[in-house]
Every structure is written in structure tokens, then in C-alpha cells.
Amino acid sequence: MDVLDTLKKQWQEREQQFPKLSYDDIYSMLLKKSSSVVKWIFIISVCELLFWILISFVVPDSSREFNEQMGLKTAFTIIGVINYIIFAFFLFIFYKNYRSIKVTATVKQLMESILKTRKTVNYFVYYNVISTALLFIAINIYYFLHKEELTKFLSKSYEGYGSIPQDKATMVFFGAQIIVGAVFIGLLILFYYVVYGFLLRRLKRNYRELKKIEV
Amino acid sequence: MDKKLEHSFVTQLEENQNIVHKICRLYTNDADAHNDLFQEITIQLWKAFPKFRGDSKFSTWMYRVALNTAITLYRKSKRRVQTQDFEGVSFKIKAEAYDDTVEQQLKLMYSAVKDLNDIDKALVFLYLEDKNYREISETLGITEVNARVKMNRIKEKLRKILNP
Numbered sequence: 001m002d003v004l005d006t007l008k009k010q011w012q013e014r015e016q017q018f019p020k021l022s023y024d025d026i027y028s029m030l031l032k033k034s035s036s037v038v039k040w041i042f043i044i045s046v047c048e049l050l051f052w053i054l055i056s057f058v059v060p061d062s063s064r065e066f067n068e069q070m071g072l073k074t075a076f077t078i079i080g081v082i083n084y085i086i087f088a089f090f091l092f093i094f095y096k097n098y099r100s101i102k103v104t105a106t107v108k109q110l111m112e113s114i115l116k117t118r119k120t121v122n123y124f125v126y127y128n129v130i131s132t133a134l135l136f137i138a139i140n141i142y143y144f145l146h147k148e149e150l151t152k153f154l155s156k157s158y159e160g161y162g163s164i165p166q167d168k169a170t171m172v173f174f175g176a177q178i179i180v181g182a183v184f185i186g187l188l189i190l191f192y193y194v195v196y197g198f199l200l201r202r203l204k205r206n207y208r209e210l211k212k213i214e215v
Numbered sequence: 216m217d218k219k220l221e222h223s224f225v226t227q228l229e230e231n232q233n234i235v236h237k238i239c240r241l242y243t244n245d246a247d248a249h250n251d252l253f254q255e256i257t258i259q260l261w262k263a264f265p266k267f268r269g270d271s272k273f274s275t276w277m278y279r280v281a282l283n284t285a286i287t288l289y290r291k292s293k294r295r296v297q298t299q300d301f302e303g304v305s306f307k308i309k310a311e312a313y314d315d316t317v318e319q320q321l322k323l324m325y326s327a328v329k330d331l332n333d334i335d336k337a338l339v340f341l342y343l344e345d346k347n348y349r350e351i352s353e354t355l356g357i358t359e360v361n362a363r364v365k366m367n368r369i370k371e372k373l374r375k376i377l378n379p
Contacts, residue, residue, distance in 0.1 A: 002370075003320050003321065003324045003373075003377055004324060004339075004342075004370060004373060006317070006320075006321060006324075007321055007324050007325060007328075007343065008342065008343050008345065010321065011343040011344075012343075012344075012345060018232075018233060018236035018237075018240075019236070020232075021229065021232055021253075022229070023225055023226065023229050026225050026228050026229055026232070026257060027221070027225050029253075029254045029257045029258065030221070030225075030257065030258065030261050
């Protein structure tokens with residue numbers, strides 16, 4: 001007999017050993033696609049929080065001293081604490097979204113969870129971008145109103161700063177601040193657009209697929 | 216309504232899951248890849264399920280969608296490593312009735328089948344599942360004559376591998 005036919009005979013006779021999946025195992029597979037995306041949203045937001053905390057440790061002393069001299073120390077501490085509280089709040093919601101999507105029972109509920117997750121992620125991104133921009137503007141207005149102290153500090157720390165005419169120095173300082181700030185916020189938006197945008201688009205695609213099933 | 220649809224789908228897939236497992240085993244080389252492909256096939260089946268009208272048997276329809284998924288997924292991931300890991304695929308041949316050479320031949324044949332390209336493999340798989348040429352041609356969307364010709368070529372190819 002041909003070897004292929006022997007193989008065929010074996011193939012049919014022999015009970016091949018496979019993992020036996022239960023009804024629930026298979027059912028959960030239908031939903032897993034979205035849960036993994038939501039899991040990534042949670043993981044990335046945790047990493048982001050860790051990143052910002054880490055950054056706050058490596059802020060150079062000169063910058064800390066500068067803010068202390070400008071009388072912003074308490075303000076920064078308060079803003080930092082509020083920011084972390086809001087961040088933690090979002091983390092909690094992301095985690096809740098992840099849990100709820102994982103244990104969702106019907107397609108309809110899953111669709112609702114996806115919409116909710118998308119909404120929270122959008123709020124999270126808006127909050128981060130707008131709060132960064134507002135903080136930046138507020139600080140610079142504060143600097144502007146306290147120009148004298150600023151000049152005093154800068155000429156003390158950086159030799160030669162005092163010799164530059166006051167008007168010109170102010171212009172250069174705020175010009176540099178605006179450019180750096182704009183670049184920073186631009187990068188932040190780019191980061192959110194790339195990372196969360198990618199995940200949100202996947203969620204949206206899942207949502208559309210689910211909708212097709214639903215109709 | 217959707218609850219009922221889901222229930223009917225999952226129940227039928229549960230009953231026929233061995234078909235998917237067999238395809239996964241032929242197209243992948245380790246447990247992780249096996250599970251990935253299984254999940255992918257499940258999702259594709261579920262997406263196509265509303266279009267399944269029941270004019271063919273559920274299992275026949277499953278063969279078609281599952282093989283299509285395995286083939287397209289296989290094509291997409293070119294980085295998939297092609298190793299022949301016999302213990303890994305756990306194709307355990309009961310060899311009590313045969314002498315060693317037959318067992319060796321079978322193992323070699325199985326390895327040759329796994330080494331075929333994705334479409335040829337689908338054909339051999341359906342052949343092993345004891346499908347006739349009409350069923351094979353319907354499942355793969357080719358003509359019956361074409362299926363026959365292809366199968367003969369594959370048999371020839373396999374024979375050459377076994378008896379170089």
C-alpha cells in the first residue's frame with residue numbers, strides 16, 4: 001500500500017490528542033481580541049506614569065533651585081500631587097475597563113465597554129495635553145510678571161546674562177520658552193496620536209466587526 | 216437574537232473543534248502558534264457565521280473558512296520558522312503493528328506533508344480526511360479536474376521525497 005494511504009488510515013483511526021476546549025473557552029475567544037487591546041492601554045498608561053515619576057527624580061538641581069527662588073516650589077508640589085491623583089484615577093478606570101471587558105458576557109455589552117474605553121482614553125489624552133499646555137502658559141505668565149526676579153537670578157547664575165540689555169534678554173528667554181514648550185507639547189501629541197491612536201483604531205475596527213454581527 | 220446566534224455558533228464549533236485542531240497542527244509547529252491559529256480561525260468563523268445559511272453542513276463550511284484562514288495567515292507571516300519538530304507536533308504514530316521501517320516511512324511522510332506549500336497542504340489534509348474530489352474542489356474553490364491533477368502531482372512529489 002502507498003505510504004500516503006497508510007498515513008491516511010492512521011490519520012483516521014488514531015484519535016489525535018488535542019486540547020479539548022469547552023463552550024466557555026471558545027466563547028471567550030470571540031471577545032478576547034478587544035480585551036488584549038484594552039490590556040495594552042492599561043499597561044502603557046502605567047508605563048507612562050512610571051516614566052513621569054522617574055523624570056521628576058532626574059530634574060537637575062539648578063532647575064529646582066531656580067523654581068525655589070522664583071517662589072514656585074509650593075505651587076509645583078501642589079500641582080504635582082493633583083496631577084498624580086488624576087493620573088491614578090485614570091489608571092483605576094483603565095483597569096476597571098480591562099476587567100469589565102474580560103468578563104463581558106454578550107456582544108452588546110462588549111460593544112458598550114469598547115465605547116466606554118474609547119471615551120476614557122480620549123479624556124485621558126485631552127487632560128494630559130490641555131493640562132500641560134495650561135501649566136506651561138501659566139508658568140510663563142508668572143515669569144513675565146516677575147521679570148525682575150527672573151533677571152536677577154539669571155544674571156547671578158549665568159555670567160554675562162546681566163550684560164545683555166534687559167529687553168533683549170527677556171525676549172530671548174521667552175522666545176526660547178515658547179519654542180521649547182511648543183516642541184514638547186507637539187511631541188506629546190505625537191506620542192498620544194501614535195500609541196493610543198493605534199490602539200483606538202484597533203478597538204474601533206473590532207467595534208465595527210461586532211456591529212456587523214449585531215445587525 | 217444575537218444571544219441565540221452566539222449559542223448556536225459556539226455549540227457547533229465545540230462539537231467540531233477537532234477539525235480546527237487538526238488544521239492548526241498541520242500548519243503550525245508549537246503549542247503557542249497552535250493556539251493563536253485556533254483563536255484566529257474561531258474569530259474568522261464567527262465573522263463569517265451570519266453568512267452561513269445552512270445549505271451545506273456546518274463542518275463542510277468550517278473546513279472552507281478554517282483552511283482559508285490558515286492559508287492566508289500562513290502567507291502573511293513569512294517570518295514563521297519552518298522547523299520539523301516531531302516530538303513537538305506530537306503526531307504519535309501507534310506503531311505496534313508495524314515494523315520500524317513502516318514507522319520511519321510514516322514519520323517521513325508526515326514531515327514531507329508538513330513541508331508542502333500552504334495550498335498543497337490543504338489538499339492533502341482534505342485527502343487525509345477522506346474527502347472525495349468533489350468535496351475537495353468545493354472546499355478549496357477549484358475545479359474537480361484541477362483538484363485531481365494537483366493531487367496526483369503532490370503524490371508524485373511526496374513519492375520522490377520518500378524514495379529519492
